[in-house]
Amino acid sequence: MLAVITSLILFFAGFHGFAQDQNLSVISNTKGVPDDMKMEDLRSVLKGEKQRWGDGTKVVVALMKTNTPAGSSTLKKIYGMTSDELNKYWLALVFQGKAKAPAFFNSAAELQVFVEQTPGAIGIVDSPGSGNHKKITIDGKKTF
Amino acid sequence: MLMNISWYGSEAQDTQIKGFVDVLTTYQDDKLSFGLGEQDLFITSELTDRITFLGESVFKFGMSPTSFNVSIERIVLKYNFKGNHNILIGKHHTPLNYWNDTYHHGRVFFPTIYRPLLFSSNVIPLHTTGIGVQGENLGKLKLGYDVMAGNGIGSSDISDNDKYKSLTAALHIKPFEKWRVGGSVYYDKISPGFITHHGSADTVDFVITQLIYSGSLSYFGKRFELLTEGSLVTNSMDSIGTTTSVAFYGYGGIKFAKKFTGYARYDLINFDTNEIYFDNDNKMTVLAGIRFQVNYLVVVKLEYQYDESDRNGINNMVTGQVAIGF
Numbered sequence: 001m002l003a004v005i006t007s008l009i010l011f012f013a014g015f016h017g018f019a020q021d022q023n024l025s026v027i028s029n030t031k032g033v034p035d036d037m038k039m040e041d042l043r044s045v046l047k048g049e050k051q052r053w054g055d056g057t058k059v060v061v062a063l064m065k066t067n068t069p070a071g072s073s074t075l076k077k078i079y080g081m082t083s084d085e086l087n088k089y090w091l092a093l094v095f096q097g098k099a100k101a102p103a104f105f106n107s108a109a110e111l112q113v114f115v116e117q118t119p120g121a122i123g124i125v126d127s128p129g130s131g132n133h134k135k136i137t138i139d140g141k142k143t144f
Numbered sequence: 145m146l147m148n149i150s151w152y153g154s155e156a157q158d159t160q161i162k163g164f165v166d167v168l169t170t171y172q173d174d175k176l177s178f179g180l181g182e183q184d185l186f187i188t189s190e191l192t193d194r195i196t197f198l199g200e201s202v203f204k205f206g207m208s209p210t211s212f213n214v215s216i217e218r219i220v221l222k223y224n225f226k227g228n229h230n231i232l233i234g235k236h237h238t239p240l241n242y243w244n245d246t247y248h249h250g251r252v253f254f255p256t257i258y259r260p261l262l263f264s265s266n267v268i269p270l271h272t273t274g275i276g277v278q279g280e281n282l283g284k285l286k287l288g289y290d291v292m293a294g295n296g297i298g299s300s301d302i303s304d305n306d307k308y309k310s311l312t313a314a315l316h317i318k319p320f321e322k323w324r325v326g327g328s329v330y331y332d333k334i335s336p337g338f339i340t341h342h343g344s345a346d347t348v349d350f351v352i353t354q355l356i357y358s359g360s361l362s363y364f365g366k367r368f369e370l371l372t373e374g375s376l377v378t379n380s381m382d383s384i385g386t387t388t389s390v391a392f393y394g395y396g397g398i399k400f401a402k403k404f405t406g407y408a409r410y411d412l413i414n415f416d417t418n419e420i421y422f423d424n425d426n427k428m429t430v431l432a433g434i435r436f437q438v439n440y441l442v443v444v445k446l447e448y449q450y451d452e453s454d455r456n457g458i459n460n461m462v463t464g465q466v467a468i469g470f
Contacts, residue, residue, distance in 0.1 A: 049281040051228050058193055058224075088253075088440035091469060094162070094188060095250050097198040097220055098280060 021073040023143040025128040026136040027112065032057030032120040036137045039144065045122060046078050048090070048099035053120055061102035062111050062123035070108065070126040077144065078124070159189040166251045166467040172460070180205060181465070184217070184249040194224045202249055216301065217249060217271070229279045232292075235301055238272040239290035239314045240328045241373050242360040251467040255369060255435070257447045258463070260393040261411040261427055267391045268356060268375055269297050269330065272310060286318035288326075296332040297354070308333035316360075323363050330356035334421070352421055353380040369397035369405070379421040387416035397435070408432040427453040441469040 026042065032053035037045075044050055050059050064071035066083040079086055093099040105111040108125040115121040116132045128135045128142075138144050166181035186200040198220045206213030219234040237245050243263060247253045248270075262268065274294025281288065295303070296310030309332075316326030334352040360373040374392040390413070397407035411429040415422050433447030444466050451459040 044281070049228075049286065051224055051280075052226070056226075084437070084440040091162070091440065092246070092250070092253055094160075095186060095253070096246060097188070097196075097218075097222065100158075100188075100190065100196075 022126045027128050027133045028122045057120035060118050060121040063102045065104045074124045161187050164252050164469050169464045171462040196222045232276045235273045238269050240358050252469040257445050257465045261413050262391040288316045290314040297334045306335040322365050326360045328358045350381040367399050371395040387419045389415040403437045405435040425455045443467045
C-alpha cells in the first residue's frame with residue numbers, strides 16, 4: 001500500500017514538474033526597444049497597445065506558436081488567455097484596424113532571425129541564444 | 145487567411161485577406177426557414193512603415209438582378225503620425241459606440257445573433273465618409289479618442305449632398321483589465337429631402353440639426369460579460385422645435401462550461417411623440433440564448449427573441465446561427 005501511495009506521489013510530482021512553465025526571455029532588434037522594461041509595459045506592448053517605440057521605430061511583435069512550450073508559457077504569463085482566446089483577441093484588433101497581428105514561429109531560431117532582421121521587433125523565447133540581437137531585461141531580470 | 149505576402153525585414157507590402165460568413169435557421173409563425181447571412185471580406189495591407197489600408201466589402205441578399213448586393217462598408221487609409229496617434233481618411237464605422245466600432249459585420253464576434261435595435265433601427269449613423277484623428281491606449285487609463293468630420297447623413301459614398309459636415313467626438317478609457325467606458329457626441333445638419341441610412345425612403349422637408357449623445361460600458365471577462373449602451377438623440381427643426389428620442393440596450397452573459405455561454409439582452413427604443421425624423425415605431429426586444437464557441441473561428445448560437453412594437457405588435461422567433469471566420 002505504501003509503495004502504491006509513494007508511486008502516486010512520485011507520479012503526480014513528476015507530472016507537476018513536467019507541467020511547470022518555462023522561464024522566458026525577451027530579445028529584440030537593436031533598433032527601437034529599450035534595454036530594460038517593466039513587466040506591465042511588456043504586457044502592453046505584446047497586446048498591441050503600443051504602436052511606436054520612443055525613437056519612433058514601429059513596434060513588431062514576434063511570438064512562438066502557442067503549441068510550443070515557450071508559446072504556451074507566453075500565453076499563461078503574458079496574456080492570461082487560452083490559444084483560442086489569443087487568436088480571437090488578435091483577429092478582433094486586426095478587424096478593427098487597431099493593430100497588426102504578431103508573427104508566430106515554430107522555432108526559436110526562426111523567431112531570432114526575424115527579430116534580428118526587423119527594426120523594432122521584440123520577441124519572447126525560452127532561450128535568448130546569441131546573435132545580432134539585444135537581450136531585454138524585465139524589471140531588471142534576464143528571465144521571467 | 146487566403147493570402148499573406150510578406151518578407152522578413154524588408155519594406156515589402158504585407159497584405160492579408162480575411163472574412164466572415166454566417167448561415168441561419170429561424171422558426172417563426174409556425175414556419176421553419178433556412179437562410180444565408182452575410183459574407184464579409186476585409187483586407188488589410190501595410191503600404192509603408194506608417195501608412196496602412198483596410199477595406200471591407202459585404203455581399204448579402206438583396207433586390208438586384210443577381211439577388212445579391214455588394215456594399216463597400218469601409219475603406220480606410222491610416223497614417224500613423226506619432227506614437228499611438230493616427231489620421232484616418234475614407235469610409236469608416238462612425239466611432240460612436242462600442243458595438244458599431246468593435247463588431248459591425250464581424251458576426252463571429254457578436255455576443256448575440258442579431259444586432260441591438262439601436263443599430264438595426266437606423267437610430268445612429270453607422271458609417272461616415274470623411275477624415276478623422278484617432279488615439280489609442282494613452283496613459284495609465286488607456287485613453288482613446290476619435291475626432292471625425294464627414295459628409296454626414298443624406299450623403300452618398302462619393303459626395304456630400306449639402307454644405308454641412310457631420311462632426312463626431314468620442315472618448316473612452318480602460319480603467320481596469322477588460323473594462324471599457326466610453327462616451328461620444330455626434331453633430332450634423334440634415335438637409336431637406338435626405339435619404340436615411342441604409343436606404344430608407346423616408347424624407348422630410350426641413351433642415352434638421354441632430355445631436356446624438358452616446359455612452360457605453362463593457363466588461364468581457366473569463367466568466368462574466370456585460371455590455372450596455374445608450375444614445376439620446378435630439379432633432380431640432382425651426383418650425384417644430386426639438387424632439388428627444390432614446391435607444392438603449394443591456395447585455396449580460398455568463399460562461400457555464402468551457403465553451404458555452406448563456407446570455408440575455410434587453411433593447412428599448414422610445415421615440416418622441418412629435419418625432420418626424422425617425423421611423424416613429426417604439427420597440428422593445430428581450431432575447432436569451434446559448435453560445436457555443438467551437439474555436440475562435442466557429443461560433444454556434446441558439447437564441448429566442450421576443451419583440452414588441454407599436455406598429456407590428458408582438459412577435460416571437462427562435463434562431464440558430466453558425467458564424468465563421470476564414
